[in-house]
Amino acid sequence: MTATFAQVMIFLVAGIGIIVLLTAFFRMHAFFALLIACFVVGLGVQMPVATIISVTKQGFGNIMQSLGFIIVLGTTLGVVLEHTGSTKVMATWILKRIGEKQAPLAMSITGFIVGLPIFCDSGYIVLSGLNKSLCRRTGISIIIMSVSLATGLYSVHCLIPPHPGAAAAAGTIGVDFGRLIITGLLVAIPAMLVGYAWARYAGKKITNEEPLEAPVIDLTTQAPSALLSFLPVIVPILLIGARSFLAIETGKSIPAWMQLFLVTGDPVIALTIGIVLAFLAVRSWKKVVIGKLLQEAAEKAGGILVIIGAGGAFGAILAATQVGEHVSKAVNLQTLGIFFPFMLTAVLKTAQGSSTVAIITAASIIQPLLPALGLHSETGKLLAVLSMGAGSMTLSHANDAYFWVIAKFSGLDMRSMLQVYTVATLLMGLVTLLVVYCLSLIML
Template sequence: MTHSLPYLLFLLAAGVAVIVLMTTKLRVPAFFALLAACLLVGTGIQFPLTQTVDVMKTGFGNIMKSLGLIIALGTTLGVLLEYTGSTTVMASALLKLLGNQLAPLAMSITGFVVGLPIFCDSGYIVLSGLNRSMAKRTGISVATMSVSLATGLYAIHCLVPPHPGASAAATAIGVDFGRLILVGVLVALPAMVVGNLWARYAGKGSIEVEDDEMDEATDVDALPSLLKACLPVFVPIILIALKSFMIAGNKTSGWLSLANALGDPSIALLVGVLLAFNCKRKWTKAELHTLLHNSVEKAGGILMIIGMGGAFGAILAATKIGEHFGQSVALGSMGIFFPFLLTSVLKTAQGSSTVAIITASSLVLPLLPALGLDNETGKLLCVLAMGAGSMMISHANDAYFWVIAKFSGLGMKAMLRVYSVASLLMGLTTLAMVYLLSKIL
C-alpha cells in the first residue's frame, strides 16, 4: 500500500521516539526497545506480521554477516589489551607527547588517519581500549574522548574511497577516484574539527555511563613495552590498509593474495588477538578461560543490540521513504542541495551511511542534467554532497551508533546529546564546504 511522505516521516519520528522513551524513561534494554520500534513501524505501513518479522530477520542477518566476527574478535582484543596493561602504556606515551589538554584532538586525528583505510566500526573497536584508558588517565569525560574518536573516523568514512559508499557513488556517477580522495580529505577535515569541538563542549561534566562497560582493568605484574603494546592495534590497521590501497584488480598470486587474505578485517583482528597474547609473559589456563569467556559474553550483548538496530533500519528502508522524498521534491535549481537532502533522509531513515549514499547515487544519476551537475566538477560536488548527507543523522538505527555506545559505555541520553548532534553538525559543515567549493571550482 502506498503512503504519503508526511505519514512516513511521522512513522520514522514515532519509531525513534519509542526507542528513546523506552531506553531512557522506562530503562528497557535497547534490544527490546528496537524490537518494539520495528513492530510499530511495520504495523504502521500495514505489513503483515510475518512480513515484518522476515524484514527484521534480513536486517539482523546482514549486520551479523558484516560485523559479527569483527565485533567478537575486536571485543576480545580490547579485553586482552586492557588486562595486560597495553592500553595504559599507549595512553601514557600519547599523553607524554601531547599533554592532557590535547588528548581529545589527539583521538580525533588518530581516528581520521586510521579511518582512511578501514571502516569506522572496525577502527572504533580496535581503538576503543586506548580511548577509554586515555579518558581515565586525563580525567576528561568518556563522552568527549569517545565522540572525538568516533567523529574522526566518521568524517573520513562518509567521504573518501576506498570506503564502499563513496567508492560506489563515484563509480555510478563517474568521478575520478584520485580527485575524490584528494578533495574528500580536504572537505572531511573541517567536519572532523567540528565533531571534536562539539564533543569537547557537549561532553563536559558528568555524562551518563553504563557501569558494566567501565570496569577497571585487571592488575598485572609487569607492563609490556610500548612496541609490544602497539603491535596488536597497529598491525591489524596496517594489514587492512594494505588490502585497501595495494590490491589492484583481481590479482590473486604471490604476496598480493596473502595481503588480500590478511587484510580482511576479521583475519586482521585475529592477528591482533594473537599478538596481544605476547603482551604478558606467562598465562595460566584459568586466566585464558576467564578472559575469553568474558569476551564472548560481552560481544554477545553488543551484537544483539547492533543486530536489532540493523533490523530497525531494514524496516525503515522497506517504507521506501527515499523514493517518496525524491518524487515529492521539486528539483528546479536545487543543485547540490537535492543529493544532500535525499541522502540525509535515507541515512536518517535506515541508518547505514553506505546504503544511503549508494541508494541516493542511483536515484540522482538520471537527474544530473536537471540539477546542473552533469559536468566533471558537478559530478564531484554531487558525490561530496551525498557524502555530507550520509553523515546525518546517526541515531538508534545506525550500527555505528551502537558500536560507540557499547564500547564506550555511554547511555542513550549521552549518545543522542553528544554523538547524534555531532553527526548533524558534521553533515551541515560538510555541505557548507561543498557549497564553497561550488563557488570556487
C-alpha cells in the first residue's frame, strides 16, 4: 500500500462525509455507517480487502477490551438509579438546600450530578416531571427551567466517562480514566454555569407555554433516602479518582491500604460497587424486577457498544493508512495545538447530530496526529480528549435526538429551542474550549 498524501486526504474526507451523510440524512445506524466508512477509506488507499477485514476486527476487539465492561456497568448503574427513584430524591434534596427562588440553578446542579452516571436523554426524561411541577409551583418559565436542566446533564455527558463518547475517546487516545473524570468534572462546571446563565438571560424573552405532560414513572418501591441515593454516584468517582492520583512507584512494596484502593479504584470494580449500592437503596427486591432491570441495561448497552466498536475499527483503518505521518509532513499542526481537536469534533457534531459519534470519529483521526499537534504527552492527551468533548457540545440542533427529547417533554417549539438551547450549547462548547486552553498554558 503506497498511497499519496492527496489520496489519503481525499478518502479520509470521503469516509467522514459518508458517516455524516448516512447518519444525518439517511438515518442509518452509526455502526453500519462507520463500517462502510472503513471499507471506503481502506479501498480508497489501495488496502487489500483481507487487510481491511483484519484491521477492522482488531480495532473492534481492542476497543471492546478496554471499554466493554465499563459501558455495560455504567449503563446498568443509570438504569437502577432511574428505577429506584434515586434521581428524583437527589433533585429534591438539592432544591431544598438552594431554595425555590433559585429553582433553575437547582435543576442545573441536579442535572450535573444525575448526569454523571445517567445518559442525558434518560436523565432528562426521568426529571422532566419534577421540572414541570417546579415550573407550576414557582411560576418560572418552562424554557428557563428546561434548558437549565438540559445543559446541566449535557455538560457532563460530553466530557466524563462512563459516558460512551468520552470513554471511547479516552480508550482510543490512551488517557487515564481517573484523571479524565476529575479534570473533566472541573471543566464541566463552567460549561454548566454558562448554560444556566444563558437560560436565565434568553429564556426571559420567550413567552411561557403550557408544557406537555411527562410520562408517569411507576415505582414499585419506596423512594430511598438522600444518602443512599447519592452514594452510588459519589463512591465510584471517589474510588476511581483515588486510584488515579495515588503516587505508586514500581519496584517498591505497596501498603495494604494502597493495594485496596488500586483494586477498588479500577473503573470496572468501582462501577460494580456503585451498582451494589444502588440496589441496596431499596430494602426488598422481586427477582422478576431485578431480571428485567439487568436485561434492560444489557440491551441498552449493546446498542452503544456496537457504535463504539465500529468507531474503534474506523480508527484502526485510519492508523493503518498512516494519516498522522502524511498530515504532519504537509501541515504545521503544532500551531493549531489544542484547537484542532475541538474544531474537528465541532464540525462532525454540527453536521450529523450525535455527540458520541462525533467524538468517537474525531478521536480516531486525532490519535495519530497527537505528536504533530504537540499533544503526545500524558497531559496533552488528556487535554485533547477534553477539547474534543468541548467540540462534541457544539452545537446541538434539529439533527440531535437530545434536542427533540427536550422539546417533546417540555412542550417547546422549534424557535424557542434554537434561540435558547442551541445557542446555550454553542456557548458551552466555546467556554469549555477556553477553559481547556487555559489549562494547556498551565499544564503543558
